[in-house]
Amino acid sequence: MTAAFELRGLTAAVPGEKGAVRLVEDVSLSVRAGETLAVVGESGSGKTVTFTSALGLLPKPGRVIAGQALLEGEDLLALPPEQLRRRRGARIGMVFQDPLTGLNPVFTVGEQIAEVLRAHLPISRREARDRAAALLGRVQIPDAARRVDDYPHQFSGGMRQRVLIAMAIALGPRVLIADEPTTALDVTVQAQVLDLLGDLRASEGMGMVLITHDLGVVARQADRVAVMYAGRVVETGTVEEVFRAPRHPYTISLFRSIPEIDAPAGTMLAPIAGSPPDPARRPPGCAFAPRCFAVSDAHGCRSVRPDLIGAGHFAACHRQGAIEVAA
Amino acid sequence: MSPLLEVEELRRSFSGGRTLFGPRKPDVRAVDGVSFTLGRGETLGLVGETGSGKSTLGRLVLRLIEPSAGRVRFEGEDVTAASSSGLRAMRPRMQMVFQDPYGSLDPRMTAAEIIAEPMTAHGVRRAEAMRRAADMLGRVGLSPAMAARYPNEFSGGQRQRIGIARAIALDPALVVLDEPVSALDVSVQAQILNLLADIQARSGVSFLFIAHDLAVVRHVSDRVAVMYLGRVVEMAPRDALYGAPRHPYTVSLLSAVPRPDPAKERAKARIRPIGEIGSAAALPSGCRFHPRCPRARLVAARGVDAVQAAGTRLPRACVEQDPQLSPAGGGAHLAACHFPDEA
Numbered sequence: 001m002t003a004a005f006e007l008r009g010l011t012a013a014v015p016g017e018k019g020a021v022r023l024v025e026d027v028s029l030s031v032r033a034g035e036t037l038a039v040v041g042e043s044g045s046g047k048t049v050t051f052t053s054a055l056g057l058l059p060k061p062g063r064v065i066a067g068q069a070l071l072e073g074e075d076l077l078a079l080p081p082e083q084l085r086r087r088r089g090a091r092i093g094m095v096f097q098d099p100l101t102g103l104n105p106v107f108t109v110g111e112q113i114a115e116v117l118r119a120h121l122p123i124s125r126r127e128a129r130d131r132a133a134a135l136l137g138r139v140q141i142p143d144a145a146r147r148v149d150d151y152p153h154q155f156s157g158g159m160r161q162r163v164l165i166a167m168a169i170a171l172g173p174r175v176l177i178a179d180e181p182t183t184a185l186d187v188t189v190q191a192q193v194l195d196l197l198g199d200l201r202a203s204e205g206m207g208m209v210l211i212t213h214d215l216g217v218v219a220r221q222a223d224r225v226a227v228m229y230a231g232r233v234v235e236t237g238t239v240e241e242v243f244r245a246p247r248h249p250y251t252i253s254l255f256r257s258i259p260e261i262d263a264p265a266g267t268m269l270a271p272i273a274g275s276p277p278d279p280a281r282r283p284p285g286c287a288f289a290p291r292c293f294a295v296s297d298a299h300g301c302r303s304v305r306p307d308l309i310g311a312g313h314f315a316a317c318h319r320q321g322a323i324e325v326a327a
Numbered sequence: 328m329s330p331l332l333e334v335e336e337l338r339r340s341f342s343g344g345r346t347l348f349g350p351r352k353p354d355v356r357a358v359d360g361v362s363f364t365l366g367r368g369e370t371l372g373l374v375g376e377t378g379s380g381k382s383t384l385g386r387l388v389l390r391l392i393e394p395s396a397g398r399v400r401f402e403g404e405d406v407t408a409a410s411s412s413g414l415r416a417m418r419p420r421m422q423m424v425f426q427d428p429y430g431s432l433d434p435r436m437t438a439a440e441i442i443a444e445p446m447t448a449h450g451v452r453r454a455e456a457m458r459r460a461a462d463m464l465g466r467v468g469l470s471p472a473m474a475a476r477y478p479n480e481f482s483g484g485q486r487q488r489i490g491i492a493r494a495i496a497l498d499p500a501l502v503v504l505d506e507p508v509s510a511l512d513v514s515v516q517a518q519i520l521n522l523l524a525d526i527q528a529r530s531g532v533s534f535l536f537i538a539h540d541l542a543v544v545r546h547v548s549d550r551v552a553v554m555y556l557g558r559v560v561e562m563a564p565r566d567a568l569y570g571a572p573r574h575p576y577t578v579s580l581l582s583a584v585p586r587p588d589p590a591k592e593r594a595k596a597r598i599r600p601i602g603e604i605g606s607a608a609a610l611p612s613g614c615r616f617h618p619r620c621p622r623a624r625l626v627a628a629r630g631v632d633a634v635q636a637a638g639t640r641l642p643r644a645c646v647e648q649d650p651q652l653s654p655a656g657g658g659a660h661l662a663a664c665h666f667p668d669e670a
Binding site for chain 2: 156158159190191192214216220221255258259261268270272273
């Protein structure tokens with residue numbers, strides 16, 4: 001079965017003092033229809049840049065210098081700008097973290113959803129408004145027929161995020177990319193919005209990419225996960241595989257560094273020393289080597305860039321196999 | 328011995344203001360009658376969602392904002408009634424660390440100047456303060472060689488270390504930490520949490536640790552207070568609160584936290600509060616959680632005296648009487664719920 005959305009060898013860069021600085025490098029990922037792929041990583045790992053690049057939305061002077069972004073087999077990055085613009089919104093939807101900035105305060109939410117519809121479909125204002133109200137109902141906004149005429153400031157944070165989700169699914173996209181969609185929300189509201197995203201994915205059969213830093217959200221929501229570090233995918237597999245037996249030292253260290261709500265009292269956290277490298281000053285070899293508990297010069301950790309290796313469950317680590325027991 | 332900090336019936340409302348031609352808007356009761364104590368060397372975690380009043384409470388305790396009513400006693404002295412010179416004399420003993428390690432440090436000052444500032448403000452000579460600031464950098468895990476650098480030369484985690492160094496420079500007895508790790512990446516969060524534990528073990532400082540992340544709060548706290556719309560609705564020793572929560576709001580908060588464990592996540596029955604947190608400008612009657620409370624709906628369905636409210640039938644007590652924080656479950660466990668023994 002072909003992927004709904006697939007990245008192949010995506011590399012994006014910005015000009016730097018000493019030549020191009022690669023923000024993301026050789027990223028290959030795929031998501032099937034009806035599946036949720038979580039992309040996890042810390043700030044600066046490249047998880048957001050990967051998808052803004054793939055959709056032609058990377059701010060200048062950044063640009064994609066290699067790779068493909070295949071939406072149901074069609075390379076978005078080879079399309080003329082106007083066609084790419086039409087694919088976005090229609091066949092691939094996006095939801096971002098901050099539900100305030102995504103909405104225009106001077107238009108009603110109904111007008112904003114209707115605008116998305118009318119940009120792509122030959123329908124009347126009246127019909128667009130009715131469909132907008134129906135969409136608000138689909139994202140479970142109570143009393144949708146009345147609230148369609150309200151302005152964004154009349155909605156709570158969670159309700160605004162629902163409005164943005166309604167806009168993203170308005171044209172029945174095959175893929176929905178949600179970048180930290182619940183990070184700005186309180187935990188009880190987060191749970192409601194995650195439920196909604198899960199329901200929509202199932203009922204629409206969409207492929208969903210969930211970009212997050214929260215391993216709890218991954219465990220709750222995703223089928224597969226890709227872990228990014230310093231612009232690369234360092235581990236990928238099913239959620240069960242990666243959470244039960246993580247293979248990359250970065251993934252292993254991440255699990256050890258988060259406080260768990262069910263952990264026995266008095267459990268010590270094992271932080272990862274230092275911080276991720278600046279994209280312009282990534283070390284040669286494995287970018288995680290300076291912070292890694294298993295680093296070994298004999299294995300080339302500081303000199304040779306490790307490839308993603310595995311079957312189904314992949315990791316980019318020279319010490320794979322040797323470290324799992326110790327971990 | 329009296330506790331380090333005693334907070335009694337603390338209140339703060341903010342004026343709702345007036346719309347251009349409209350009527351006066353109702354006041355916002357951000358903190359609406361909160362009492363607790365904090366012992367020496369103890370950490371009290373304060374959790375709640377946006378709008379719960381937890382950050383306002385932290386600032387009221389230090390009198391960074393003035394309370395509308397109530398009293399705060401710190402080391403036996405009345406903070407709320409203190410004159411400005413009296414308050415100034417208490418300041419070195421009660422400090423604050425803010426969430427934003429970017430916005431809370433003056434970009435024109437070096438790391439050492441930032442840390443030295445509270446010392447010079449309290450009479451330490453500049454040369455001495457700068458020398459001690461370099462020592463403080465070492466104590467928070469930074470190199471004293473970084474003393475002459477400016478905030479923009481540090482990462483987020485390093486800046487938060489500077490903020491902590493500044494707060495502990497005068498050897499305070501109390502530090503209020505307002506979301507100290509929520510702007511940091513998870514791998515860096517652990518560094519800061521361990522640093523705070525280390526500082527507390529060595530100095531015996533007390534922490535009022537304000538955060539929305541329930542796992543982080545569990546990790547650092549001895550006791551935990553849960554706030555909802557300006558009130559503490561539950562307060563208990565850490566393990567009692569997380570292991571056997573009594574207030575339905577706490578139950579739903581804990582149920583909503585996603586665990587990094589796929590098997591547990593998928594097997595979990597979720598208890599959802601209905602809708603979203605209300606507004607402190609329009610507090611519900613009776614128990615302020617009643618419009619969202621799943622337990623009230625269950626109790627009403629079982630046939631207690633019920634009334635029509637929030638679009639359904641709810642127990643009369645929940646709709647008409649404001650529950651007080653009272654013993655529930657034994658020990659120091661307190662909950663503000665009319666039905667604390669319901670599952």
